[in-house]
Amino acid sequence: MPVANAEIAEQLDKIADLLDIEGANTFRVRAYRRAARLVEGLPRGVADMLAAGEDLDDLPGIGRDLADKIAEIAKGGHLELLDQLAREVAPGITELLRLPGLGPKRVHLLQETLGIDSIAKLEAAAKAGRLREVPGIGPGTETRVLRAIAEGAAAAPRTKLAVAEQLALPLLAHIAQTPGVLHAQVAGSFRRRRETVGDLDIVAASASGEAVMRRFTSYENVAEVVEQGPTRATVRLRNGLQVDLRVVAEDSYGAALLYFTGSKAHNIALRQLAVERGWKLNEYGLFEGRKLLAGRTEAELYRRLGLATVPPELREDHGEVDAARRGKLPHLVALDDIRGDLHVHTTASDGTASLADMAAAARARGYAYLAVTDHSPRMAMVHGLDARRLGRQIDEIERLNAKLSGFTILTSIEVDILEDGALDLPDEVLRRLDLVVAAVHSRFNLPIAKQTERVLRAMDNRLLTIVAHPTGRLINERPAYEIDVERVLRGAAERGCFLEVNSQPDRLDLADTHCRLAKEIGVRLAISTDAHAPAQLEFIRFGLDQARRGWLEPADVLNTRDLAGLRALLRHRR
DNA sequence: GCCGTTTTCGGCCCGACTGTTTTCAGTCG
Numbered sequence: 267m268p269v270a271n272a273e274i275a276e277q278l279d280k281i282a283d284l285l286d287i288e289g290a291n292t293f294r295v296r297a298y299r300r301a302a303r304l305v306e307g308l309p310r311g312v313a314d315m316l317a318a319g320e321d322l323d324d325l326p327g328i329g330r331d332l333a334d335k336i337a338e339i340a341k342g343g344h345l346e347l348l349d350q351l352a353r354e355v356a357p358g359i360t361e362l363l364r365l366p367g368l369g370p371k372r373v374h375l376l377q378e379t380l381g382i383d384s385i386a387k388l389e390a391a392a393k394a395g396r397l398r399e400v401p402g403i404g405p406g407t408e409t410r411v412l413r414a415i416a417e418g419a420a421a422a423p424r425t426k427l428a429v430a431e432q433l434a435l436p437l438l439a440h441i442a443q444t445p446g447v448l449h450a451q452v453a454g455s456f457r458r459r460r461e462t463v464g465d466l467d468i469v470a471a472s473a474s475g476e477a478v479m480r481r482f483t484s485y486e487n488v489a490e491v492v493e494q495g496p497t498r499a500t501v502r503l504r505n506g507l508q509v510d511l512r513v514v515a516e517d518s519y520g521a522a523l524l525y526f527t528g529s530k531a532h533n534i535a536l537r538q539l540a541v542e543r544g545w546k547l548n549e550y551g552l553f554e555g556r557k558l559l560a561g562r563t564e565a566e567l568y569r570r571l572g573l574a575t576v577p578p579e580l581r582e583d584h585g586e587v588d589a590a591r592r593g594k595l596p597h598l599v600a601l602d603d604i605r606g607d608l609h610v611h612t613t614a615s616d617g618t619a620s621l622a623d624m625a626a627a628a629r630a631r632g633y634a635y636l637a638v639t640d641h642s643p644r645m646a647m648v649h650g651l652d653a654r655r656l657g658r659q660i661d662e663i664e665r666l667n668a669k670l671s672g673f674t675i676l677t678s679i680e681v682d683i684l685e686d687g688a689l690d691l692p693d694e695v696l697r698r699l700d701l702v703v704a705a706v707h708s709r710f711n712l713p714i715a716k717q718t719e720r721v722l723r724a725m726d727n728r729l730l731t732i733v734a735h736p737t738g739r740l741i742n743e744r745p746a747y748e749i750d751v752e753r754v755l756r757g758a759a760e761r762g763c764f765l766e767v768n769s770q771p772d773r774l775d776l777a778d779t780h781c782r783l784a785k786e787i788g789v790r791l792a793i794s795t796d797a798h799a800p801a802q803l804e805f806i807r808f809g810l811d812q813a814r815r816g817w818l819e820p821a822d823v824l825n826t827r828d829l830a831g832l833r834a835l836l837r838h839r840r
Numbered sequence: 841g842c843c844g845t846t847t848t849c850g851g852c853c854c855g856a857c858t859g860t861t862t863t864c865a866g867t868c869g
Contacts, residue, residue, distance in 0.1 A: 291841080292852095293841065293842080293851090293852055294841050294842090295841090296841085296842095296852080297841035297842060298841075300841090300842090301841090326842095327841090327842065327843090328841095328842085329841065329842050329843080330841095331841060331842090332841065332842085366867085366868090367858085367859085367866090367867070367868095368866095368867085369866060369867045369868080370866090370867095371865080371866060371867085372866070372867085401860090402859080402860070402861090402865070402866070403859085403860085404859060404860055404861095405859095406858080406859055406860085407858090407859070407860090454869095465869095467869085493856095493857065493858075493868095494857090495856065495857055495858095497856075497857095498856055498857070498869095500857095500868095500869095510869075512856090525854090525855095525869095526869085528869090530853095530869080533853075533854090534852095534853055536853095537853045537854075538852090538853080540853090541853080546853090546854085547853085547854085548853085548854055548855065549854080549855070549856095550855090
């Protein structure tokens with residue numbers, strides 16, 4: 267089994283942590299961290315890239331040395347550097363870094379002076395009141411550390427975007443209503459629309475920071491005020507999510523928004539541009555000496571740096587700065603471009619609303635079409651449709667369509683892809699449908715070659731139109747099944763079929779990096795909700811987020827076509 | 841450890857808050 271990119275990133279981060287504790291050159295440490303972020307964001311497996319003879323040295327921030335080390339990890343071999351570091355510095359020591367108030371310097375000092383190299387030893391020393399013997403550490407830090415350990419601070423999973431949204435928007439409204447607040451926005455990975463967020467970052471413009479801070483820290487959902495100053499405060503909400511608020515003057519609002527939206531890598535790239543021009547960029551603005559050149563809006567900051575405004579979703583230092591300089595940023599797909607939904611359920615299988623109600627909801631959204639895709643017989647527990655019941659549904663759709671004008675219900679099904687790649691209904695049944703959505707719902711544990719082959723086999727059937735939730739992952743619950751996404755995408759390109767971006771907040775499958783890979787390979791994607799209730803049609807926003815993060819433009823998306831355009835693409839496949 | 845029409849050496853992004861301090865290092869984002 268190939269070593270996953272996430273595992274490689276983890277090892278690189280581990281090396282960075284250990285080097286940091288050891289007191290290595292900070293730029294060397296930074297190089298490892300940068301490499302970890304890069305590997306994490308690659309759309310393809312490093313192992314595959316190496317097998318294809320690609321040189322990792324070509325990647326930005328990766329030189330000969332790191333390329334070799336990454337290759338060594340990817341081959342599953344022991345990394346000599348890591349072994350050596352683990353001998354010099356205790357291997358478990360890196361977990362101490364996750365505690366608040368403990369960074370590399372203090373962790374190093376704790377090991378030197380008290381021999382602490384694990385959470386258990388740290389806890390014992392803190393309880394004995396011995397941490398304060400270490401210079402720079404006092405009773406305050408000791409208490410914080412003990413509390414963090416008690417709360418199990420080590421494992422804080424990231425919050426799904428849809429959940430974060432439900433917490434962020436009411437809080438944002440609360441802050442925006444403070445007298446004197448001119449603007450307020452949620453920045454950070456939330457604004458970049460990453461699939462999960464580690465915390466929330468809110469930026470507000472106001473002349474009186476104290477008033478905003480008081481209102482923020484007294485918000486009813488705040489469980490704890492972690493830190494509070496005149497311009498910055500940190501709180502923890504009742505569910506544990508951390509929220510940072512930063513208040514700036516109106517003249518600096520754009521700069522602060524830019525800064526706190528990140529990503530960190532994007533900011534660094536922008537600052538380098540500023541430095542090249544002899545300027546300085548920080549959260550207060552773009553400066554020439556002490557003179558403010560820009561800061562009120564993001565747009566003017568980008569303009570002064572010679573760039574088109576980069577949409578937040580692209581700010582990952584994945585080529586967007588260069589594209590912005592050359593005027594080649596993509597025109598990202600947006601909600602207005604979506605003409606219909608190609609994956610929804612009704613009460614015929616596991617949906618909660620009737621066919622007529624789902625169609626009415628889609629029509630109310632301004633859509634031109636809706637493909638009804640209930641489950642196939644293999645999904646017995648949800649009463650999947652056999653040929654006869656599907657036939658009845660087709661009849662009902664014809665009756666409804668006859669009464670509707672300017673809106674069309676498309677006949678379809680979410681048919682199971684069986685273990686051998688066959689589809690769960692015979693071709694003569696599938697042939698009657700406008701389109702066929704197919705998905706893997708069983709045998710998630712096949713070896714990667716078999717799982718990949720299974721989906722490729724299914725795509726060999728020219729009646730299959732769209733592969734739904736192609737990796738099967740459930741965020742924070744279940745990892746993707748082992749499947750070679752790149753091979754599936756290339757297979758789809760060869761066969762002229764399509765893959766889905768499933769918009770369910772738990773799925774977001776394909777993921778952003780796979781969207782970008784699909785675009786590079788030339789596979790069009792359907793952004794669908796998999797709605798099981800009328801209100802879930804709204805989830806389309808979350809699928810769009812990931813599509814935008816993957817640089818997709820309207821032309822890359824199947825359901826931006828009007829009905830005639832969609833039918834033309836479907837015919838082409840058959 | 842990376843990188844280069846200013847450089848193959850000498851740079852590498854920037855500021856707020858905290859705690860433990862008598863002027864600042866470390867942490868954090």
